[in-house]
Amino acid sequence: MPITTVSSDPTALTLTVVGDYPVPTERLWDAWADPRQLERFWGPPTWPATVTRHDMAAGGRTEYVMTGPDGERAGGYWQMQAVDPGRSFEFVDGFADEHGAPDPALPTSRTTVVIEPTATGSRFTAVTTFPDLSAMERLVAMGMVDGMREALAQMDAVLADLAAFAAGNGTTTTMLTDSRVRVTRTIRGTVEQVWRAHHDPDLMRRWLLGPDGWTMPVCEIATTVGERYRYEWAAEDGSARFGFEGELLEHVPPVRAVTTEQMISTDGPATTNEMTLTAVSGGTLLSIVITYPNDELRDQILATGMTEGMEASYRRLEDLVLTPA
Secondary structure (H helix, E strand, C coil): CCEEEEEEECCCCEEEEEEEECCCHHHHHHHHHCHHHHCCCCCCCCCCEEEEEECCCCCCEEEEEEECCCCCEEEEEEEEEEEECCCEEEEEEEEECCCCCECCCCCCEEEEEEEEEECCEEEEEEEEECCCHHHHHHHHHCCHHHHHHHHHCCHHHHHHCHHHHCCCCCCEEEECCCCEEEEEEEECCCHHHHHHHCCCHHHHHHHCCCCCCEEEEEEECCCCCCCEEEEEEEECCCCCCEEEEEEEEEEECCCEEEEEEEECCCCCCCEEEEEEEEEECCEEEEEEEEECCCHHHHHHHHCCCHHHHHHHHHHHHHHHHCCCC
16 A cells, blocks of 8 residues: 555645555556546545546546445546646546536535656655635545545556556447446557547548458548538448548547537437547557447447457557557
């Protein structure tokens, strides 16, 4: 349990947590930057977290839900204030209601996390500052100190489990909720390279093809919120043509894009796809959170071999388009 100190200072209105680990700073940073790892320790063991959004960039937002032993749910969010990749980040931490909106009835706090090398590995120092003594006392009374101690003590196992999150593990799909699925892949390239590969039509036609034997005759990109995009694929002989179209809802180069997606010439409901790019060891962590309108459509799409097709495309992206970071 390398949490070395947990101390509070009512005069300074701060709570400070320090943890030392026998791993490089890059590995410790990845534990905070990767939503798959963050949700394994951001929440006490009896209240595990599910992270549905994690934008590790200034102005970004993290959204999570913790689930209690009897099914109780408590939502929260981070609003990122500053990020120095690999070194530090600062965020406002607040509670969220059942719809994910900030809960004004509960106080917020502000946390700065600094990661630095040590003689034996690396250390994080997390300093949480409260807006006033009343807010501090209220949050402490709600179990914040013990909860944080229990939650961060889980980081040992996360850091030890390097194999689960190493680059080269391929594309993985995780069920977050009944309606949300997260697809993740560490791609060998910089964030800027991966972003460009998703927004340059000439590059996309080279790699976004799924299994071998397909072409992409139509690749119309949306670059402004409100614009529509259209992608079409066909077999090499021109047969079996199909495609998707949708609207660009959010656009924050080079870290986040949100779109709707619907199969062309169908009246069925659309999905919402949230793509986030984060710099991690070994390249760029691509995370796509897909929100489905219903379970039936979710199961239909997953049953098509979506994950395998995406992996084939990402391997092609690395081999044909990107150079090593």
